[in-house]
Amino acid sequence: MKIGEAANRLGVAVHVLRHWDDMGVVVPDRTPSGQREYSEEQLHRLRVLRACQSVGMSLPEIRQVLHRAEPERGDAIARQLHRIRAQRTRLEDAERFLVHVINCEHTLLTRCDACTRYAVSVPLREGKHVTPRATPLPPDAGETFGP
Numbered sequence: 001m002k003i004g005e006a007a008n009r010l011g012v013a014v015h016v017l018r019h020w021d022d023m024g025v026v027v028p029d030r031t032p033s034g035q036r037e038y039s040e041e042q043l044h045r046l047r048v049l050r051a052c053q054s055v056g057m058s059l060p061e062i063r064q065v066l067h068r069a070e071p072e073r074g075d076a077i078a079r080q081l082h083r084i085r086a087q088r089t090r091l092e093d094a095e096r097f098l099v100h101v102i103n104c105e106h107t108l109l110t111r112c113d114a115c116t117r118y119a120v121s122v123p124l125r126e127g128k129h130v131t132p133r134a135t136p137l138p139p140d141a142g143e144t145f146g147p
Ligand SMILES: [Zn+2]
Pocket: 100, 101, 104, 105, 106, 112, 113, 114, 115
């Protein structure tokens, strides 16, 4: 199928497919006149690409995962698994915190062990985890929770 039809079936703009082609992620065949021609298999790869993007993978990472010949493929997949599992842990922590905070009786975050534990478990930035400690926040943190 032509690029316009592939873009329609995926629900993305034509220039997005051209970009993914240029990046070497999903490279369509070419007609003798040089037009891009997508097969059903390539459309399927494009859907996998979008699914990978939706969980935060970059195009170079997706390229490595999609192409069996990529030498770094195993490492790239292992890195993604590690990242996704860390993300899941953070989501579970956030879920526990939110479930707790609905009924938290403390007027100050700093007076509640559960709230404090959650506050110090949040990573400062990507890839840099802070080990959870029971150390309370300074008294001037001043945030209130609950009614
Ligand atoms: Zn609390």
